Amino acid sequence: MNKALLVIIVILLLGGGAFFLLRQGPRQNITSSNDDQNETLNINNFSIPKKAAHYESNTPEHGAILAGAPVFVVINFNFDLAAPSEIIVYSSGVKNPKTGTTSPIDITSGKTTIDANKLSMRRAIIPDAPDDFYTVDYKACWADGSCHDGQFQFKIDRTQAANFVDMTGQDEVTINLRNFAFNPAKIRVSKATKVTWVNQDNVVHTVNTDSHPAHSYYPDQNSRNLSKGDTYSVTFSQPGIYPYHCTPHANTMKGQILVE
Ligand SMILES: [Cu+2]
Structure with a gap:
């Protein structure tokens, strides 16, 4: 009886050992490739920005x-x-x-x-x-x-760009300012597309180029105060990304135009 038990234990130990050894090979590979990724990620990680005076x-x-x-x-x-x-x-x-x-x-x-x-x-x-x-x-x-x-x-x-609503291939597109949001907030358009914003809320919104409150990135994209029913248009002639926001709701009301 004890002998049989001993045999079972030895088999289990050998089996476990073999299993462990089999796992070791691929594991080492995974670990080293993780290390590679981490090295790359470290280089690609955002560091703390250094801010100049003023x-x-x-x-x-x-x-x-x-x-x-x-x-x-x-x-x-x-x-x-x-x-x-x-x-x-x-x-x-x-x-x-x-x-x-x-x-x-x-x-x-x-x-x-x-x-x-x-x-x-x-x-x-x-x-x-x-x-x-x-x-x-x-x-x-x-x-x-x-x-x-x-x-x-x-x-x-x-x-x-997969997270942007595809509105490419159109001469004119509309973004609604509704429920304190740009709708759609992220769109893709073709070069030379006229983008028109329409305020459908009962409060004043604006369209302002980033950053807030400098509004300096693309100054052509700075509207007056838009009341309900007011519209504002910009024709984007140069490909690239155009981040913008609404000044009265700068922390929450944001959008991006991707011109292709
Ligand atoms: Cu707003």
Whole structure:
């Protein structure tokens, strides 16, 4: 009786051991591939943004995952900017963690410019900027000649376009401002489409380009106060992503136009 029990225990132990050994092989592979992913993710993780003195906001915002290239990188301050303020954008997601090699791509077009009110600076981005992880380094300078550095990051991931209502191929489309929301909030349109917003609520809404309250990203997309029945239209001629909001309800009432 005891012998039989011993045999059973030995069989169970051997079986368990064999099972454990069989599992070890593939497990090691999974672990090492996880490590690879983590290494890549670490490079692609958003770090804490560095804010220069007098910094107020930026578009795209830090941590944004965009369905298309931003039209501009715009940074807003509460103090008058001066030369040689500069914005630099570079890709870092293409860095290979094993080899350490990078393939930096310049997605900017033209030089950094300071807006007329001197409170914002911007740099244009090419519409076909590839899907990648981007870091923005900027230097904000003041009339006394002093400068401060800042940094933030965003991602372009065109798979995000799947979350947008497809309204491409139309000359004109309508977005309703209803129940304190843009409806639909995220749309895809073709280049040169006229987008019209219609307020259907009994309260005043607005259409304002990000960031809030600078409204500087794409100034052509800033409406007057819209009462019930009022409309506002913008024709988008350049491909890219256009994040916007309603000023009285800036925290909750947001939208995005993806122009393709
Ligand atoms: Cu509103």
